[in-house]
Amino acid sequence: MAVLASSFSNVATVILMVIGLYVVIARGNMVKTLVGLGVFQTSVYLLYIGPGKILGGSAPIIAPEIATYSNPLPHVLILTAIVVGVATLALGLAIVVRINEAYGTIEEDEIIARDPDA
Amino acid sequence: MILRHLPALIVVLPLLAATLCAMLRRPHAAWLLALVVSLAIPPLALALLLQVLAEGHVSYWLGNWQPPWGIEYRVDAANGFLLLLVSLVGGAVMIYARDSVDREIAEDRRVWFYAMYLLCLTGQLGMTMTGDAFNVFVFMEIGSLSTYVLIAMGRDRRALVAAYQYLVLGTIGATFFVIGVGFLYLTTGTLNLADLAERLPQVADRRAIMVGLAFIVVGLSLKLALFPLHQWLPNAYGYAPSIATAFLAATATKVVIYLLLRFVFTVFGRTLPFEELALPTLLVALSLAAIGYASVTAIHKDNVKVMLAYSSVAQIGYITLGIAFGSETGLTGGIVHLFNHGMMKGALFLLVGAVAYRTGTVTVAGIAGLARRMPVTFAGIAVAGLSMIGVPGTVGFVSKWYLVMAALERGWWWLAVLVVGGSLFALVYMGRIVEAAYFRRAAAPAESIAEAPLSLLVPAWALVAGCVYFGLDTELTVEVARGAARTLLRLSP
Amino acid sequence: MMHRESIPRVVIKLVLPFILLFALYVQFHGDYGPGGGFQAGVIVAAGVILYGLIFGLSAARRVAPQRAVEIMVPLGVFIYAFVGVVGLLGGGNFLDYFVLDRDPVHGQERGIFWVEIGVLVTVSGTMTAIYYAFSGRGRA
Numbered sequence: 001m002a003v004l005a006s007s008f009s010n011v012a013t014v015i016l017m018v019i020g021l022y023v024v025i026a027r028g029n030m031v032k033t034l035v036g037l038g039v040f041q042t043s044v045y046l047l048y049i050g051p052g053k054i055l056g057g058s059a060p061i062i063a064p065e066i067a068t069y070s071n072p073l074p075h076v077l078i079l080t081a082i083v084v085g086v087a088t089l090a091l092g093l094a095i096v097v098r099i100n101e102a103y104g105t106i107e108e109d110e111i112i113a114r115d116p117d118a
Numbered sequence: 119m120i121l122r123h124l125p126a127l128i129v130v131l132p133l134l135a136a137t138l139c140a141m142l143r144r145p146h147a148a149w150l151l152a153l154v155v156s157l158a159i160p161p162l163a164l165a166l167l168l169q170v171l172a173e174g175h176v177s178y179w180l181g182n183w184q185p186p187w188g189i190e191y192r193v194d195a196a197n198g199f200l201l202l203l204v205s206l207v208g209g210a211v212m213i214y215a216r217d218s219v220d221r222e223i224a225e226d227r228r229v230w231f232y233a234m235y236l237l238c239l240t241g242q243l244g245m246t247m248t249g250d251a252f253n254v255f256v257f258m259e260i261g262s263l264s265t266y267v268l269i270a271m272g273r274d275r276r277a278l279v280a281a282y283q284y285l286v287l288g289t290i291g292a293t294f295f296v297i298g299v300g301f302l303y304l305t306t307g308t309l310n311l312a313d314l315a316e317r318l319p320q321v322a323d324r325r326a327i328m329v330g331l332a333f334i335v336v337g338l339s340l341k342l343a344l345f346p347l348h349q350w351l352p353n354a355y356g357y358a359p360s361i362a363t364a365f366l367a368a369t370a371t372k373v374v375i376y377l378l379l380r381f382v383f384t385v386f387g388r389t390l391p392f393e394e395l396a397l398p399t400l401l402v403a404l405s406l407a408a409i410g411y412a413s414v415t416a417i418h419k420d421n422v423k424v425m426l427a428y429s430s431v432a433q434i435g436y437i438t439l440g441i442a443f444g445s446e447t448g449l450t451g452g453i454v455h456l457f458n459h460g461m462m463k464g465a466l467f468l469l470v471g472a473v474a475y476r477t478g479t480v481t482v483a484g485i486a487g488l489a490r491r492m493p494v495t496f497a498g499i500a501v502a503g504l505s506m507i508g509v510p511g512t513v514g515f516v517s518k519w520y521l522v523m524a525a526l527e528r529g530w531w532w533l534a535v536l537v538v539g540g541s542l543f544a545l546v547y548m549g550r551i552v553e554a555a556y557f558r559r560a561a562a563p564a565e566s567i568a569e570a571p572l573s574l575l576v577p578a579w580a581l582v583a584g585c586v587y588f589g590l591d592t593e594l595t596v597e598v599a600r601g602a603a604r605t606l607l608r609l610s611p
Numbered sequence: 612m613m614h615r616e617s618i619p620r621v622v623i624k625l626v627l628p629f630i631l632l633f634a635l636y637v638q639f640h641g642d643y644g645p646g647g648g649f650q651a652g653v654i655v656a657a658g659v660i661l662y663g664l665i666f667g668l669s670a671a672r673r674v675a676p677q678r679a680v681e682i683m684v685p686l687g688v689f690i691y692a693f694v695g696v697v698g699l700l701g702g703g704n705f706l707d708y709f710v711l712d713r714d715p716v717h718g719q720e721r722g723i724f725w726v727e728i729g730v731l732v733t734v735s736g737t738m739t740a741i742y743y744a745f746s747g748r749g750r751a
Contacts, residue, residue: 017297024286037289044293047300061643074303077252081296083649084259088289090741091263095270095282097748102275117276117353117421126695126705134692137685181698182707233685 009050016043030099030106034092041085048074048081124166125178125191128201129244131155131162136236145228149216152232156212156239159205170198177249185249186310192249195605196384199598200246200376203457207368207464208239210577214468215361217573221475222359223271231271235365237264242373251299251309251385254377255292258341262288265370268362269354280353287350291340294333301330302385314385331391334381342374344438345408348431352415356424360471363423367430368464372456375437379453382441383606392444401442406536408435413543417550422470422480425547426463429506432540433459436521439537443524449603451520454595458505458513458588465502465581469495472570472578482550487560491567494575496555498582503548505585508541512589516596623665630658638731642723648730655731656738668746680740687733694725 016039023036052074060072100106103114120127135155139148170176175194179185193201215235223231241261248254266288270281303309305326306317321327336347343351351371355363382391391397409432416428437459440452472495473488474480489496505512518537525533569575588595603609634654641647663671698707708722709715 021290024290030282033286037286040290041293044296044300047297048303051304079647079649080252080256084256084263084292087263088259088285091266092282092285094741094744095266095278095285097745098270099275099278099282102278111279115276115279123699123705126699130692130695130705134689134696137689137692140685141682141689179704180706182704182709 009046013043013046013050016040016046028108030096030108031093034089034096037092038085038089041081045078045081048078120162121165121169123178124162124169125176125193125247126180128159128162128166128205129191129240129247131159132236132240132243136233136240139229139236140233142229145219145225145232146216148229148232149212149219152215152236153212155236156205156209159239159243160202160209163201163205166193167198167202170194186308186313189248189250189253190310191247192312193247195598195601196379197246197376197602199457199602200373201243203460204239204242204246204369204373207365207460207581210464210580211361211365211468214364214471214574214577217571218359218361218471218475222273227271231268231359234264234267234271235362237261238268238365238370242369245373246376249311251302251311251314252296253309255296255299258295258374258377259292261370261373262292262341265362265366268366269358271362272357272359274357276353277357280350280357284350284354287340287347291337291347294337294340296337298330298333298335298337301326301333305330311380311385315387318386318390327386327390328395331381331386331395335378335391335397338374338378338381342371342378343431343434345404345411345431345435348408348412348434351431352419352424352427355427355430355467356421360467360474363427364464364467364471367427367467368460371430371434372460375434375441375456379441379449379606383608388444388607398442398444401438402533405435405439405442406533408432408438409536409540409543413540413547416547417543420481420483422473422482422485422551423467425482425551426466426470429544429547430459430463432543433463433506436517436537436540439533440517440521440524443528445524445527446600446603446607446609447520447527448524449606450596450599451517451524453602454520454599455517457595457599458517458585461513461581461584461588462502462505465578465585466499466506468574468578468581469498469502472574475574476567476570482554485551486554486558488567489555490560492569494579495570496552498575498579499555500552501582502585503544503552505589506548507544510589511586513585513595514589516589516592520596619665623661627658627662630661631655634658638727641727648727649734651727652731652734652736653738655735656742659735659739660742663742663746668743672743675739677743680736680743683732683736684740685733687729687731687736690729690732691726694722694729698722 020036020038020040020043023039024033027033027036052071054068054070057068057070058066060069096106099111103111105111132155135151139151142148142151166176170193175192177185178191180189180191183189219228219231238261241257241264244257245254245261248257266281266285269284270278299309302314302318305321305323306314308314308317318327340347355367358366382397412428412431412435416425416432419425419428433455437452437455440448440455443449470480473485473492476492477484477488479485501512505514508514508518518541521537522534525531525537634651637646637654638648638651659671659675662674695706698710699705701707701710703710708719711718711721
C-alpha cells in the first residue's frame with residue numbers, strides 16, 4: 001500500500017506496460033494489436049514524465065522569486081515520442097485498411113489460413 | 119566551409135531532397151533528384167572519414183549548443199566507415215533504381231517511393247552519426263517508418279502483412295530502446311553518449327543501470343533481427359520491392375549492430391555487460407542458434423528472396439558471434455563481416471532483382487535453366503554465392519578467418535568447428551540456386567528472356583567485384599575494422 | 612430531412628472560426644505555456660475534419676484541396692530544414708538560431724518562430740491528408 005501511494009506513477013507505468021504488451025501478443029485482431037501498441041507506448045510517456053516533476057518545483061519559466069523548477073526536458077522528449085507514436089498508429093491503420101481490401105479480413109489467424117506464406 | 123559542416127550536410131541533403139521529391143509530380147524527375155543526392159553523399163562521407171582518421175574524432179555541435187546540453191554528432195573510427203558503406207550502397211542502388219521501380223511499383227506511387235527511400239537513407243545516416251541517445255531513437259524511427267512504407271509498396275499482397283508485422287515488432291523494439299534510455303536518463307541526468315559513459319560508473323543504484331542495459335539490448339536485438347527476435351525479417355525482405363530489399367539488407371541491420379556496439383562497449387564500458395552480466399554467453403548461444411536455425415530454414419524455402427533473407431539472419435549471427443568474444447580479434451571479425459556482408463547481400467539482392475525484372479519470378483523453380491539466357495547475372499550470383507560460403511579469395515573467407523582466430527584464442531576449438539560448419543549450410547542453399555540456374559532445363563517461356571539491362575548489372579557487379587577485390591587485398595577493410603574495434607575497446611583514443 | 616442535422620450544421624458554422632483562432636493562439640504561445648506547432652496543427656486539422664464530417668468530404672475538399680494538402684506535408688519539413696540551412700549559411704552550425712538576428716536572444720526567438728510554422732504546416736497537412744485518405748477509401 002505504501003508503494004502504491006509513494007510511487008503511483010511508477011505503478012501505473014508498469015501496469016500499462018504489461019497490459020499493452022499482453023494485448024499486442026494475445027489479440028489476433030490487427031486493430032486491437034495496434035491499440036495495445038498505443039497503450040504500451042503511453043506507459044513509456046508516464047515513465048519519463050513522472051520523475052520529471054521535481055518535488056516543490058514550479059513550471060519551468062524563469063521568474064526571479066522561484067528557486068526550484070520542474071524539469072522541462074522529459075516533456076520535450078515525450079512530445080517527440082508522442083508524434084512518433086501517432087505516425088506509427090496512422091501508418092499501421094493504413095496498412096490494415098489495405099490488408100482488409102486484399103484479404104477481406106483483419107484477423108491474423110484467418111490470413112494465415114488463407115495464405116500460409118504470409 | 120563545406121568541410122566544417124560535413125556531419126550536418128550528410129544528414130540534411132537527403133532530408134531536403136526527400137521533401138522536394140515528395141512535392142514533384144513526375145517519377146523520373148524524382149529519380150534524378152534522388153540519384154544526384156545519393157551520389158553526392160559518398161564523397162562527403164569519404165571526406166569525413168579522412169578527417170576522422172587525421173584528427174581521431176570529429177564532434178559537431180547541432181545548433182551550436184555545447185554538449186552535453188546540446189545534441190552533438192560524433193564521428194570516430196567506429197562509425198566513420200559505416201557512413202561510407204551506407205552511402206555507397208545507397209548510391210549504387212539508386213543507379214539501379216529507375217528501371218526496377220518502373221517495373222515493380224504503380225505509377226502514382228513512384229514519387230513517394232523515392233521520397234521514402236531518401237528518408238530511410240537520412241534515418242540511417244543520422245543513426246550512425248549522432249552522439250545523443252534520444253536522437254538515436256528519433257533517427258531510428260525516421261528510418262523505420264519509411265522502411266515500413268517501402269516494404270508495403272511491394273507487388274505481392276503478402277508484402278502488406280509483412281510490413282504490418284515488421285511495424286508491430288519494430289515499434290516494440292524501438293519502445294524498449296526508449297525505456298532503456300529512460301532508465302539511463304533518470305539515473306544520470308544526461309543523454310549524451312560520451313557523458314553517459316563518464317557518469318554511469320558513478321551511479322549508486324546498479325540495478326537501474328542493469329535494467330536499462332537489458333531493455334536497450336533487447337530493443338536493439340529486435341531491430342537487428344537477432345534470433346529469436348528475427349520473425350519479421352524474412353517476409354519483410356522477401357516481399358518488398360527489389361531495390362528496397364537490396365538497400366535494407368545491406369544497411370539497415372548493420373547500423374543497428376553498430377548501435378549495439380556503441381552502447382555495450384562505449385556507453386556501458388566493457389566490464390558491466392561482459393563480466394558482471396552474462397551477455398557473452400547469451401550472445402554466443404543466440405548467435406549459434408541463429409546460424410543453425412536460419413541456415414536450415416533457408417535451405418527449404420522456394421522463394422529465392424525469402425531464402426536469402428533467412429541467410430541474412432544467419433549472417434547476422436556470425437556478426438554477433440564476433441561481438442560476443444569481446445576481444446580485439448573477435449570484434450575485428452564481427453565488424454569486418456558487417457562490411458563484407460553488406461557487399462555480398464547487396465550484390466545478391468540486386469542480381470536477384472535483375473532476374474525478377476526480366477522474368478517476374480523469384481522462385482527456385484522459376485529460375486530453372488536461366489543461366490544460359492542471363493549469363494552475366496548468374497555469374498555474379500555464383501561469385502557472390504562463393505563469397506557467402508567463405509571460399510578463400512572472397513570476403514566471406516576473411517570474416518570467417520577472424521572469427522575462427524578469435525575462437526582459437528579463447529581455446530574454444532568446438533566453436534571454430536561450428537563456424538566452419540556453418541559454411542556447409544551456405545553451400546547447400548546457394549548450391550540450390552546455382553544448380554537450378556545452371557543445370558536444369560529451362561521452361562518454354564524462358565526462350566524470350568534477354569540479359570538484364572546495363573543499368574541493373576553495373577552497380578550489382580560493382581559490389582560483386584568488391585567482394586572479390588576486398589577478399590584478395592584485405593588490408594583496407596581489416597585495418598578499418600581493427601581501428602574500430604580498438605576504439606570501441608578503448609585500446610586507442 | 613434537414614432538421615436532424617441542422618443543429619450540428621449551425622453550431623459548426625459558428626464555432627469553426629474560433630477553433631482556427633484558438634489554433635493560432637496555441638501556436639504562438641508555445642513559449643509561455645503548453646502549445647507549439649504540433650498541438651496547433653492538430654487543432655487546425657480537427658477543424659477541417661469537423662467541417663468534413665458534417666458537410667461532407669467534397670465540401671472539405673473545396674476548403675482544403677487535395678493537392679494543397681499533399682504539398683503541405685513535405686513543405687513544413689522543408690521550411691524546418693531550410694531554417695537550419697540559413698543558420699549554416701549565416702556562419703553558425705546547422706540549426707543555429709544564435710546567428711539569425713541582431714543578437715543571440717532575438718535569434719533564438721526568430722528561429723523557434725519559423726521552425727514552429729514549419730511544424731504547423733506539416734502536422735495540419737498530415738492530419739488532413741490522413742482523414743482524406745481514410746474517408747475517401749470507401750467510395751473508391
